[in-house]
Amino acid sequence: EDVLNKMSRVFLERDNLLSSQGPITLFYWVIRNVQRHRIRQVREFLVEFERIRRSNRELAKVNPQKADSAILLYDSQNRSVDDQLSLERRYEFLMHNFASFLNRTRKVAAN
Incomplete structure (x- = not known):
């Protein structure tokens, strides 16, 4: 299955x-x-991740010390969309967080 078809499912x-x-x-x-059998979970992860990013930006406005600095760095790198290094770092960050998301959802499903 090609990537664009996978994207149309997400x-x-x-x-x-x-x-x-x-x-x-x-x-x-x-x-x-992403493995083919994980495609459906990508959307759920991205929606949750965007919600967390929004909340983190709001928190940073009122209490910067409590905000997640890694997510703020991701947001900062997100403004450099044409920068290859920025793209690679954001990719690694997303994939790491996607793996954590999968682990959390597996634990919830097991209980």
């Missing part, structure tokens, strides 16, 4: 996750490298 028409062009290449990389 994203909706007029999807908020794709509201800016910045993450499209990053999402392409993620979906290209």
Whole structure:
């Protein structure tokens, strides 16, 4: 199955996750490298991740010390969308967090 077909299974028409062009290449990389049987979970992860990012940005405004600095760094790198190193770092960060997400959902399903 090609990557664009996989992406069409993850994203909706007029999807908020794709509201800016910045993450499209990053999402392409993620979906290209996720195991086929995990594709459905990518959307759930991305929706949760975007919610966490929004909450973290709000927290950083009122209490910067309590905000997650790794997510703030991701946000900062997200503004450098054409930078190869930024893309690689964001990819690694997303894949690490996706693996953590899968571990959490497995534990919940097992209980």
